[in-house]
Amino acid sequence: MEVAVKIRKLVKRFGNTVAVDSLDLDINEGEIFGLLGPNGSGKTTTLLIISTVYKPTSGEVYVYGHDVIREGDVVRKYVGIAFQEPKALWVDKPYELLLWHARVVGYSTSEAREVVKNVMEVLGLWEHRNKYFYQLSGGTRKKVEIAKVLIQKPKIAIFDEPTAQVDVISKHALWDAIRELRTQGSTVIIATNDMFEAERMCERIAIIYKGKLKALGTVEELKDSIPEGDIVELMLDGDENTYLRAEDLLKQYGKTVRSNDSLKIFLNKGEERAIEILDLLKSRGFKIRKIMVKEPSLDDVFFYMTGAKLKEG
Amino acid sequence: MGYLSAAWTVASRDISRFWKYRFWLAGQLAMNLADVFIFALVFNNIVNKAYIPDYLKFMTPGVAAIATFAAAFSIGREVGVEIRREVTQYLLSLPMSRSAFVFGRILGGALRGMIYQVSFLVLAALIVNVPTTTKALYIALTTVMLTFSMSSLAIAISTSTKDFNLQATLRALTYYILFFLSNVFYPKEVLAMRFPPQILQIVINTPVSLASDIYRWGFGYYENVDAVSKILLLLIWSLTLTTLASLAYLRNLTKQ
Secondary structure (H helix, E strand, O other): OOEEEEEEEEEEEEOOEEEEEEEEEEEEOOOEEEEEOOOOOOHHHHHHHHOOOOOOOEEEEEEOOEEOOOOHHHHHHHEEEEOOOOOOOOOOOHHHHHHHHHHHOOOOHHHHHHHHHHHHHHOOOHHHOOOOHHHOOHHHHHHHHHHHHHHHOOOEEEEEOOOOOOOHHHHHHHHHHHHHHHHOOOEEEEEEOOHHHHHHHOOEEEEEEOOEEEEEEOHHHHHHOOOOOEEEEEEEOOOHHHHHHHHHHHHHHOEEEEOOOOEEEEEOOHHHHHHHHHHHHHHOOOOEEEEEEEOOOHHHHHHHHHOOOHHHO | OOHHHHHHHHHHHHHHHHOOOHHHHHHHHHHHHHHHHHHHHHHHOOOOOOOOOOHHHHHHHHHHHHHHHHHHHHHHHHHHHHHHOOHHHHHHHOOOOHHHHHHHHHHHHHHHHHHHHHHHHHHHHHHOOOOOHHHHHHHHHHHHHHHHHHHHHHHHHHHOOOOHHHHHHHHHHHHHHHHHOOOOOOOHHHHHHHOOHHHHHHHHOOHHHHHHHHHHHHOOOOOOOOHHHHHHHHHHHHHHHHHHHHHHHHHHHHOO
C-alpha cells in the first residue's frame, strides 16, 4: 500500500508555543484517517502544513513523495482542504463561491456549473445558493466549506472538524458524502474532537495531545492497547474531595481517571475486582451510588493514552 | 491550470467582487466628481490665471490620475479583510503557484483601477479635449502602469500587519503622501513657490505627478511635455513598486 502522506519529526512553533512536537505519521493511500484530539492539540496546524499553508519549523512532510516546502506547487495539486472555519467574506454567495472554486480546481465553465449544482443538491445547499454568506446558518456555511472538497475530488481530501455545528441529519449526509469520496479514490484525513465521529468514520486514528502523537491504530487496536482491558466505573456520594480520597485508595488496582462525578479504574479481571473494590470502599465509609464494569470506549482510550482530565476540556 | 489562466481566474474573482461594493463605489465616485465639479469650478475663479488659465481643465486629468488610487487601493482593503478572517489560508491552499496567485491579485486590483478610471478619462476628454490615437496610447500605458503600481503597493501594505486598524492607517497615509506630494492640484510653477528645489524635484517626479502631466499632455491641456521621458520614468517607478510590493506580498503570505 502506497504512503500518501509521510510526516517525520514534524515541529511547528508559533513564538514560544509548540503547536506540533516531533510528530511522525504515515497516512496510507485510500484510507480514512482520523486525527483525534482536543482543541489546541495541533491537528489543524498539522493539516495546514500538509496543505502547504504553513511551513514546518523543522521536520519533513511528503505528499506522494513530494516535499511540502520545496514542491509546494505540486503538493497543492494533490490536496484539497475543508477548513474548520468556513473561509468566505460576507459579500460571497455559495453558488458563486463554489463555481469559482470549481474553475480553479480545473473544471471547464460548463462542467463547473454541473458539478457545483450536483454537490449543492446532495448537501441541501441549492436553495441557499444566492444568499449572502452572512445570511447563512453556521451549519450551512460549514456545508459550503465541505462542498469545495467534494467538488474538487482531490487525491488527498482533508476535513477539519467536518460536522462541527452541523445538525444530526446533515451530519449523516456529510459522512456518506465523505465515504463516497473515498470510494471514488481519495485518501481522506479527518481531524475531529468528536469520538463518535472518529469511531464511526475512521479506519485508523492518531490520538494527538499537546502536539504529540499519543497513540496510533485502528479503533480496535487502540481499545486493545489499553493493558488493563476492563474498566470499573464508580459514582460516589460526595464532592470532589471524596473522589480524590477514593482515587488515592484505588490506585493500587490500576490506572485511574477521575472526573467530577465518576472515577474509572483500568484493570484486569474487572468483575472479580469490582467486588473487592466495593468491599474496600464500604469498609472506608464511602457511599456508592453506582458501580459498572465495562469495556473501554474510544473516550476511555483517549483519556488513558493522554492522561488528560475532563476538567481540562 | 497554467500560470496565466490561474492568474486570470484569481483576477476575475477580484473584478466580480468589485461590483458588490456598490455603496462604497458610489461614495468614491461622488468624492472624485466633487473634486472636479465643486472644488475645481469654485477654485477656477480664485486661482491666478497667469499660472492656471483654466483650473477645471487643469484639474480633471489630475483627478483621473488619483481616481486609479481609490479603486486600486480597494483591493488592499479586501486583502486586509481576508487576512483578518483567514480567507487567505483558503487561497494559499489552492492548486496554483504562489507567484501566479500574487500576480492574479495585483492584476485584479489593477483592472479594478482601470475600470473605475475609464469614466474619468471620458470626462477628461469631454472637458479638456479628445486625444489623438498616439496620445490615447500614452494615456492607456500610463493607466496600466499607475494601476499596477498602486494595486501592488496597497496589497503589500495590507499584508504587512494583521492589525486591521494599522493596515487602514498605513494605506491612508500612503494615499495622502502620494496625493499631496503631487501636482494634481497645482502646477510646477506654483509648487516651486512653496517647496525647496530638492523637494520640488521629488514632488514632480512621483508616479501621480508623472501620470497627471502625461494625461494633461494627452488630453491637450499641455502642449510641451517630454512625454517619452515621463513615461519611461513612470515605467521605472511602476516596475520597481510592483516588483518590491509583489515580493513583500509573497513573503508576508508565506512567512508562517
